[in-house]
Amino acid sequence: MTSDEPRRLTVARVLVDSPLPQLDRLFDYAVPAEHMDAATPGVRVKVPLRTAGRVVDGFIVEIAEAVAPERPLSELESVVSSVAVLPAPLYALARRAADRAAGSASDILRLVVPKRMVRAEKAWLARPAPEVPHVDAERLRTARGILADYPTLEGALAQGARLAVDAPPRPSRLGDGTDVGAWAVLLAAAATVTLAEGRSAVLVVPDYRDQEQLLAALADLAPADAVVRDDARESGPERYAAYLRILAEAPCIVVGKRSAAYAPAARTGLVALWDDGDPLLAEPLSPGVHARDAALVRQELEGHTLLFAGHTRTTDVERLVQLGWVTDVPARRRVSPKVVLSAPDDAASRARIPSSAFAAMREGLRQGPVLVQVARPGYAPVVLCAECRRPARCLHCGGPLRADAPRGVPECGWCGRRAHGWACPHCAGSTFRFASAGTERTADELGRAFAGMRVIVADGAHPRERVDDAPALVIATRGAEPIAAGGYRAVVLLDGERMLLAEDLRIGEACLRWWANAAALARPGAPVHLVGVTGPAARALATWTPAAYARAELAERAPLRMPPTVRIVRIEGTPERVQQAVQDAAAHAPLPADALLGPVALDDGRVRALLRVDYAAGADTMRSLRASVVAAAISGRRPPKGRPPVPRNTLNVRADLLDVDL
Structure with a gap:
């Protein structure tokens, strides 16, 4: 090099792990000679932050040759590990998703890349690299037979298309006798066919209950060594080991919750989202990118197949279908539950359950379990003053009072204080009246109506994933319904009118999703009674036309410029x-x-x-x-x-x- 030529040096461009928005860019650091071999794109490093006077964590995004600046560059402090945990496609996805949400890429990567666990990493490096999984002919034939219910689905999976599928609303029994939703079997079949073609599949679900169903369905179809569980509930070493398996060259099937939408699986061929209307798929942490939006951005970058599946259709997905951006994949034969809209017996009747629904419950209990869905947990979520009928409020903080037992002292839903010596500030009354019935009060009332019948409560305080096929009354809140062996012999949906009164733009959409997911747990042919509800959402459930309901919602929101039209x-x-x-x-x-x-x-x-x-x-x-x-x-x-x-x-x-x- 002559004296006139500028001096060049190797530069590591690093994304520092910081919540400060002004640090959300790549910083150039000189690579010292002792780190020249280990400093490769994707590895974790520690770098000095001159303005803060401290050392911070970061990832090397790229290595480049650059002209030496007049002011000397800071050098890498250390290379934490030689394992590249940030592949280039993952950084590109995090960068694009963060820019779309006016957020920081490091905030997204913090959710996706687990903390380093030294022992788990050493154990992983000591093992031989995973082999390419093999799907035997029998399992592949079974998977293709499941996809045959949707004539164009298998061909679309190989074309990198964006698809919307209405999942079959029925339970399905696996080879080991376990009952899961038919939707889980459908997604497992799509993932198995993708894996057989030498590509990875990423399956994103809202919660652990859906994850367990999907893992059970995959155990019937996919090789066990190819299925990777991405779950924040696992221990640190287990989650880090799972992440290292995802990074391996051998394709795999990733099953996880919302952050799994970013899972950097090798040669991704399919990303599928189940029930994208579930609020659990909306990321609460900054920058708050919904799993659906992350999957759409990822598909645009990588060109894989994107599949939205659900018992109902969100307005977000239906908008994309109307634009032609997502293709609707119809089933060969339309299947729907037997839904009955049950009205009160007469205008003056105060009975919570009409006689038709009550008769369906009695008949169903002769054969097996019956599901009753209610709006809220507890005994009486709403308490009124018995004199003036105004909502009873806490005298300390103003929060709503609720009762957890029929004769107990109500307590505040905000501060937890018990209302001893309570007096109504409006009429000075000192007695209460229960204005609503939660799971426990409903169980108490129905237990008296069906004397001697087993009663099971399933809500946040009493989680229950499965029930057997013996006769039982299952009282559950929305989203907490357990799976019944062989399906429920009858389903009764209560409190629908109260659910629709919530001040939420999407409440009709949400109610239809809650009702449809509960109806899909019924045995084929079993009656599903929606009590005391009329209107578009009820008609959409009765006719099982969720896409038409979503289209109508979009048409109403467009003139008002309400989401998702904007x-x-x-x-x-x-x-x-x-x-x-x-x-x-x-x-x-x-x-x-x-x-x-x-x-x-x-x-x-x-x-x-x-x-x-x-x-x-x-x-x-x-x-x-x-x-x-x-x-x-x-x-x-x-x-x-x-x-x-x-x-x-x-x-x-x-x-x-x-x-x-x-």
């Missing part, structure tokens, strides 16, 4: 910061006159505003809002020593809200 972004901060952020966003992408809702004042002096953003303008708007977040974070940094403190003008942005709530 993207909703929540902005919180000081009034000045929020106003400036909205103005900057409008300068980058023109906003309609009705785009801004609010702002409204919060308790801490900040304000909250909602911004309705068209999908076409989403990228520019989110880029502008992200710049505003960084600017607010920089302005709120600690001042140098000796200078007075300045107020922190933080700005928080949350995109793609499922509901509009100021």
Whole structure:
């Protein structure tokens, strides 16, 4: 090298693990000679952060040759491990998903990449690399037979398509006698066919109950060494070992909850989401990317097959179907439960269960278990003053009172205090009246109506995953219904009218999903009674036309510019910061006159505003809002020593809200 040529050096571009938005970019670090071999893309490193005066964790995203700058670069402090835990596709996905939500890529990676466990890593490295799993001909034939119920499904799986499937609403019995939902068998068959073609499958479900059903179905179809459970409930070493298996070159089937949508499996051929309307698939932590959105971004980047399956159709997926972005895959033969809309016997009747539903319960109990779905757990979730009939509130904090026993003292649902010596502030009454019935009160009432019958309560306080096929009354809250051996002989859905009264834009959609998931637990031909509900959601359940209901919902929301016809972004901060952020966003992408809702004042002096953003303008708007977040974070940094403190003008942005709530 001549003296005129610039000096070049090897540079590691590192993403530091930090919640600070201003650090959400790649930093260049010089690679010292002692780390030259170990410093490869994807490995964990420790690097000095000059502004903070400390050493932080990070990932090497890429290694490059660069011209030496005038100011010397900081060097890598150390390479934590030689295992590349951040493959390039995972970083690209995290970066794209974070940009779409005006968030940080490191926040997403923190959810996906488990903490390093040294013993688990050493044990993994000491073992030989996993072999490519083999699907025998018999299992492959069985899987293809299951997919044959959807004539175009198997061909679409090999084409990298985006698909929406209405799952069969019935239970299914596996080879070992275990009962699972037929949806689990369908997804397991799709994953097995994908694995047989030498590609990985990623199956994302809302909770552990769905995960257990899917794992049981896969045990019948897929080789055991190919199935990987991605579960935050596992111990640290177990989860880290599972992640290392996902990173291996041999394809696998990943079964996990919402963060599994990012699972970096080798040669991914299928990503499937079950029941994407379940709120558990919405990530509560920043940047709050829904598993459905992460899967859509991933499919766009990687070109694999994306499958949405459910007993109902969310408006989000139906919007994509209407746009032609997602293809609806119909079944060869339409199957639906036997749904009956049960009205009260007469207008003056106060009976909670009509005679027709009561007769169906009596008949069902002669053969096996009967499911009764109620809205809330506990004994009496709502307590009224017996004199003036106003809701009873806690005298200390103002929270609602509830009763956990028929003759017990009500307690506050917020602070937990018992209402000893309670007096109504409106009429001075001192007695209570129960205005609603939870699982325990319903079990008490039905236990008296069906004397001697076994009664099982299933809710958050009494979790139950399965019941046998002996006669029993199963009283469950929505989403907590156990699976019955052979299916329920009758299903009664109570409190539907009360569920629909919730102040939620998507409450009709949610109720239809709760009812349909419960109806799918019934034995084929068993009656399903929806009590006291009329209207579009009830008719959609009775006719089993969830896609038509979603289309009607979209048609009603479009003129009002409500999600998912537009993207909703929540902005919180000081009034000045929020106003400036909205103005900057409008300068980058023109906003309609009705785009801004609010702002409204919060308790801490900040304000909250909602911004309705068209999908076409989403990228520019989110880029502008992200710049505003960084600017607010920089302005709120600690001042140098000796200078007075300045107020922190933080700005928080949350995109793609499922509901509009100021």
